[in-house]
Amino acid sequence: MEKILKELIDYALEQGADYADIRHIELEEEEIRTEDQEVQSINNKSDKGAGIRVLVNGAWGFAATSDLDNLEQTALKAIRIAVASSKVNRNPVDLAEKEVMDDFYETPIERDPFEVPLDEKIELLLDAEEKMVEAAELFQTGGSLSFRKEKKIYCDSEGSYLVQKLYESGGGITAKAVGDDLQVRNYPCGFGGNYSKAGYEFIEELDLLGHAEEIAREAEALTEAEEIPAGKYDLVIDSSQMTLQIHESIGHPIELDRVFGSEAAFAGTSFLETEMAGEFQYGSEKVNVVADATCPGGLGSFGYDDEGVPAQKVKIIEDGILKNFLTSRETAFELDESSGGAALADGWSKLPLIRMTNINLEPGDYEFAELIAGIDYGFYLKNNRSWSIDDLRLNFQFGCEIAYEIKDGELTGRIFKNPVYTGSTPEFWRSCDGIAGEEDWQLYGVPNCGKGEPMQSGHVGHGSAPARFKNVQIGVDK
């Protein structure tokens, strides 16, 4: 394969490309879903193909094919596209320098999920469903597991040749109960569960069986619970919801292609500008955020990005001040910097875009009980249920699955349903007055981050401990 890809790069240069790179990817996926204690679906996918990216006269062209006997024609198509673009554009693309690398990287795993017997996986989900059904009066139960193995070869005209073997594992369970309305509790988080760059050991560590009864009872209890009262309250937000909060109100605004307007017509832009780095108070001094593609188990971890740039840990917010953006080689050049290694594509058929890696809120120095103790009356919110944010990434509104009442510095045991909170990004992060410590810090994976046209689904991670925010608007639900 190395010879074929290197010869193809040479062919693209001979045909007029000034720069060329190719990604050849072989992908295997498995998804298992159960519902109402029966197997609902088993889907396995195998897929391979190659995407070729070229620069001609400073303009990009990209073409991809699943027909691997047709790579030269695909390279010619990429060049034809770049030539057409170059006749429109006034400003040629430049790329930040990078080191030429020849390397192999593999996700560290203990148990290959594709070697685990199918019946073991199904039994786990059905057993978890049985525990939920036994624990509470439920309308519906369900569970899912999904696995992914990707062999990615990257080769470019600057001389880099990189092979990566990446594994992902994920899963979760769901309990639905019906009273006046339908209430849903998921473990470990909403929408299919949690995901990690890891082997089957990640599923075992999730302990789906150990959490089944709790979410079943909570789903049932929520059907009897009152709606959360509207008003401004102090909140402690669990890591399972902090994931979406970080994702939408930090992760997306720091994508430098958004800042430059590349997503203006679709996903939107950003309230940030490049001049704000080093100056802008994004959050309180408690807030420290990194983009860490080296984080063990992070869904956004890898060895090299899709421009052959090594995985890095980049400071994004330090003591509340914005420091850096997520960059690719093209956007980093505009800042006269080297790439932060955040150019990633959703498979062989898509062009690399700036994507989040693992955008992590670093742990603070509070005990969880201390966070709760600092609230006279407020709520502890868990698990995301809905999300929405404006096209500048300022005005957000999130729904959660459950709110636990806090009174006089203690959790009372009372729960409320349908919690929704809303705010504006910098004001919200500046109101953060405490973050729990390392022992409460958890990583969550988001396998469906949408961006770009054609739409690409990013696999990104977020680590966080529960955090406290002051005076947040709750309950706009009409």
Next chain:
Amino acid sequence: MLKKSGAYMVLDRILSTAGSLDMQVILKGENQELTRFAGSEIHQNVASDELEAEITLHKDGRELKVTTNDFDNDSLRKLVKEAGQRLMELPESERVKSFISEPADISSDNYFKELEREFNIENRAQKLKAAFGELDSDLNAAGSLELNQNFMALGNTNGITRYSRLDKVDFKTVITEQSGATGYAAAISNRAEDIDIGKEFKRAADKARDSRDAIEIEPGEYDVILEPAAVGGLISYLSYIGFSGRSVQEGMSFLADRLGEQVFGDNITLVDDCQDPNTIDFPFDFQGAKRQKLNIIENGVAKELAYDLESARKAGVETTGHSVGDPSVGGFPLHLVMANGEAELGEMIAGTEKGLLITRFHYINVINPRKAILTGLTRDGTFLIENGRVKAPVKNLRFTQNIVESLNQVEAISSSREKVGGFYGYMYLPALKVNGFNFTGVSK
């Protein structure tokens, strides 16, 4: 791009590996070419050609699906053999699993060949270059122009065959004025003559200029005039949460226990109709069933839901041909058409004492599916109307609104309709004037 005869040959080749198993094969081919621009320059210009087969196997109530894009004969035989072995590892189920057996063939290989001629690589670049050249220097354009040629073919071991060609062009632009004010316009169609890039640029540019110096208004209840793109956002999400048989069975739908009742105002009629010339002709679903016309809402009364085979069996009815290949979705209407009214947009504005004119919504999501409460924000052209005139552009607002209530408060419906992109394909929708729309926040 495989034509019908070529696709059927590939289907036959895969189905011949079935042995004693029941098998369905979906063959999906797509040539996608998309030119993306920002700052009035092309910054992403891509093409991909993909062909994949989804092979579903059944035996004794068990079901398993494998997807591949490797069409080598030996690879296919090995894939199906291993999948068959895995299938037998599954627990037996009393859930009925069977593929459909009639009609023998449904096919639609008509498509508009001028799409490829008009919107090939060079022509897309030239059309955009010309449009950029017409823009004033204080404006810049972002957006995308996509030529999408694709087909779906389906066959199974009961002997049925299906083929449909589903080409389209999808164009959208946001024009930004130097103050940061934006305007949006879009066009989507399977016919080349429907896509006039210069016209859409002008529409978006006019909105961007009109959006300068936006004022901030207080959140609260406003009468709103929703242009078709804004209506499309709401209808897409209503469809997602509420129009499938499964969502009613699950209790997630606002139509649960309400079939046959007046749920919207009697001026609202919404059908799903793949034969409507303003939608894409896709006459069968992902289980090979013939796509039926659905009268989802007739004069405000909830009438018919979208079913796939599984949700139909559970309900004791026939499938309506609305599978999208995912049993967790059930049926999903892809060809929504809302009945038009008699009003003109200008009349709606003239008849509004105080309200908002809304171009489109951004990032809609579901707060409560059972109550059809959605949230989202306005973007790219939101205007305050006072005393029958557009008075001023306003800063973007967040709505949190029960959409069932809104569709009971539609005061006027436009006579003209537009094709609007949805989750899949496109819809055909009018503008609506809706009273008492609830805004809960301002984007600063």
